[in-house]
Structure formats: structure tokens, C-alpha cells
Amino acid sequence: MKLSALTTEKRNENSMELDQLSTIDILKTINQEDKKVAEAVADALPKVENAIEQIYQALSKGGRLFYVGAGTSGRLGVIDASECPPTFMTSPEMVQTVMAGGMGAFVNAVEGSEDDERQGAADLKERNLTKHDVVIGITASGRTPYPIGALKFAHSIGAYTVGLSCNENALISRYADCEIEVVVGPEVLTGSTRMKAATAHKMILNMISTTTMVKLGKVYENLMVDVHASNYKLLERAKHTIMEVTNVTYEEAEYALTLTNKEVKPAIVMLECDTTYEKAKYAIQQSNGYVRKAIDYLNKNQS
Template sequence: MKLDKLTTEQRNEASMELDQMSSMELLNVINQEDKKVAGAVETILPKVRDAVEHIYSALKNGGRLFYVGAGTSGRLGVVDASECPPTFMTSNDMIQTVMAGGTGAFFNAVEGSEDEEAQGVRDIKAKKLTNRDVVVGITASGRTPYPIGALKYARESDAYTVSLSCNESALISGLADTAIEVVVGPEVLTGSTRMKAATAHKMILNMISTATMVKLGKVYENLMVDVHASNYKLKQRARRIIMEITGVDYHEADRTLVLTNNQVKPAIVMIKGGVTYQKAEEAIRLSDGYVRDAIAEVTNSSV
């Protein structure tokens, strides 16, 4: 499909007089259009579910997740991937972003880098893909050469492929095992897909990473029990999580957190099960990282 025929390149009837509007009128138009994004995402949730199930299976079996994109799409991948280590204590290798123009393009646009399909191939090839990995190609138009090249190579490597675009029948969809097309309609500023399209993609990436981490046992109830307590704020959060789940006071939460080298999971199991750090760690290992099961493990073994 030609670029000028794409939904993401069409003019928005609601904003035809954008340059004549007052500040409040501008904001109202943008706000009204933004309200449409969640509805568009809702329609493709079954596709997002399919992606989550495959990504969960891949990561559980030692695979990796790669986001691939150019410009805003690549930056969205960087934002999502970079939040996983502090939030879920994932390794830096588990979720990565491959971005057109390299990491420097996150801060400064590298014009033309998105047009090189061969570079997309080279960059993802350097990651030494296996059939346990998942590659997500992100492109609002659905026709950006860089992520298309990456997905082509991923398919040749037997990695699972997911596409994320904002146009129906997108070119990249034909290269994906799971094709997610979230159609949010024309942008307020014609062709500026950093707006609704990017918002939709950010929402979906949030869903993918969060849902996957929950399924991997990195959450207990709705608390991030694998938080990497590496600074004052996160250590305070870790203490609050322990207090919330176990009912102990601040002093006891702090004392136990010190014993576990700032790891929340074993601290919870120690307190709930009345066991040593070593036994808590063993229960977590036997329970494959799931806190609820680890608590049951130590509780049952002490009966």
C-alpha cells in the first residue's frame, strides 16, 4: 500500500483548522482524539494475548525478547525494556531493544536509518537469535524497512515474530506469527505518529511486559516482589511491600531485607513461613519463583 493511502497518513477532519484554534481548542481536539486510543487497543486484545502467551513461554524457557524499531517506535521499545530490570529484576539480556541508528538515536534522530532493511537484518543478526527468542517489530506505518528486515531474518532463524502497527493489512503483518494492527485513525497533526499511534503502542508494550512478568511469578497480588531495591526510593518500596504482605512493622521489614541482601521475595517467605533465608531461597527455587507457592511450600513442610 502506498504511503499516502495509509490511515496514519490521512488528514483528520476534526483538526482541519488546527492553525486557527485557540490553545484550549487545540487541547480539546487532542484530548478527544486521545480518548479513541484505549478503544482501539481494546479491539485487538486477543492478539496481544497471543503475543503475551508466546513471549511468556519463550522467556520461561531461557529465550529473549527483542523490540525492533526506528525513531519513536524504537524509543518506545527502549523505554519499556529499560524499566524491566528495576521493576522485575530481569537481566539486561532478557528484554532488549534493537534501534535503527543505534542507542544514540534515542536522543538524537538519525535520519534515513529507518530506510535500511539490510541494516535491520545486520543488527538483529548480531544478537545471535535462536528458536527460543521472540522479535517484536514496531512500526506505526507498518512498512518501515528497518524492522521489516529484522523480522525477515527472525523468521529465517525460527524465532517467534510479532508485529505492531497502526494500519490494516500492514506490510509487516505478513512477516509476523502474531500481527497486531491497532488502528487509531488519522492523527491531529497529519502523519505525526508520535501522537495517537505511539500512545497505542506504548499501552500495548506496557501490557506485554507487565502481563508476561506477572505470569513469570514476579508479582504477588499486585505488588512487585522482584523489585530491584537499588536506591533509597526502591528500598523504601521494598520495605512497604514486605510490611503490606506480612503485617510486620518497619523495623522487622528492614531487618529481614538486610538479611536477604535487599531481595523482597525471600524476605516475605522468611516471615510468612518462619524459616531461615536459606530455606526461603530453596522454597522459591522449588516453586519456580512464585511467592505464593513458596509460602505454601514452607508452610506445608513445617506441618
């Protein structure tokens, strides 16, 4: 399919006079189009669910998740992957981004790098990809060679593959075990897929990483109990999380964190079950990292 025939490249009838509009009318036009993004994402949820189930199974068995993209698509992957260690205390290896042109392309565009299909495969090979990993190729058009090359290689070695695009019957979908096609329609600024298409993909990547981490036990209720308290803000968040769950004072939460090396999970279990750090850690290990199960485990075994 020619680039000009793609939905993401078509002209938007609602913005044909964009250059003649007042500032507020430009903003209203963009806003009206942005409202369509959530609806398009909602239509894609069954496919997103399928992808998450596979990602969860892979990560729970020691596999890794790779985002692969060029330009804006690659930058979205970098943003999502880089937030996983501080938010969920994952290792940097668990969720990674492979970006056309290398990580320097995050700041400065490396023109032409997206057109190299073989490099997409080569860059994944450098990460020692295995059949236990999952690869998500991100491309608004669905036809970018770099992520397609990555998915072809991943598929060839038995890794689970996901194609994330914004066009129906996207080329990348042919090489994906799960195709997520979020059809947001033509952009306000023709072909500028950093707008609606990128917003849709950001929303879906948020869903994928957050839901997977919930399923991996890194969330209790709706709280970040695996937060890496590496700075003042995150340490304060850790204290308030403990206070929220256990109803202790600020000082008690602060003291609990000194006993657990700033780890929130064992602090909560210690306080909820009136137990030691060692027993709390053991219960968490026995419960595969799930706070709720750890509390239940200790309550049953201490009574």
C-alpha cells in the same frame, strides 16, 4: 500501498482548523482523539494475548525478547526494555531493544536509518538471535523497512515474530506470526505518529512486559516483589511491600531485607512462614520463583 493511502497518514476531519483554534480548543481536540486510543487497544487484546503467551513460553525457557524499531517506535522499545531490570530484577539481556541508527538515535535522530532493511537483519544477527527468542517489530505505518528486515531474518531462523503497527493489513504483518494492528485513526497533526499511534504502542508494550512478568512470578498480588532495591526510593518501596503483605513494622521489614541482601521475595516468605533465609530461598527455587507457591510449599512441608 502508498504512504498517503495509510490511515496513519490521512488527514483528521476533526482537526482541519487546528491552526485557528485557541489553546484550550487545541487541547480539547487532542484529548478527544486520545480517548479513542484505549478503544483501539481493546480491540487488539486477543492478538496481544497470543503474543504474550508465546513470549512467556520463550522467556520461561531462557529465551529473550527483542523490540525492533526506528525513531519513536525504537524509543518506545528502549523505554520499556530499560524498565524491566529495576522493576522486575531481570537481566539486561532478557528484554532488549534494537534501534535503527544505534542507541545514539534515541536522543539524536539518524535520518535514513529506518529505510535500511538489510541493517535491521544485520543488527539482530549481532545479538546472536536464536529460534528460542521472540522479536517484535514496531512501526506505526507498518511499512518501515528496518523492522521488516529484522522480522524477515527472525522468521527465517524460526524465532517467533510479532508485528506491531497502526494500519490494517500492514506490510509488516506479512512477516509476523502474530500481527497486532491497532487502528487509532488519523492523527490530530497529520502523519505525526508520535501521538496516538505511539500512545497505543506504549500501552501495548506496557501490557506485554507487565503481563509476561506477572506470569513469570515476578509479582505477588499486585506488588513488585522482584524490584531491584538499588536506590533510596526502590528500597523504601521494598520495605513497604513487605509491610503490606506481612503486616510487620517498618523496622522488621528493614531488618528482614538486611538478611536477604535486599531481596523482597525471600523476605516475604521468611516472615509469612517464620522460617530461615535459606529455607525461603529453597522454597522459592522449588516454586519456580512464585511467592504464593513458595509459601504454600513451606506451609505443607513444615506442618
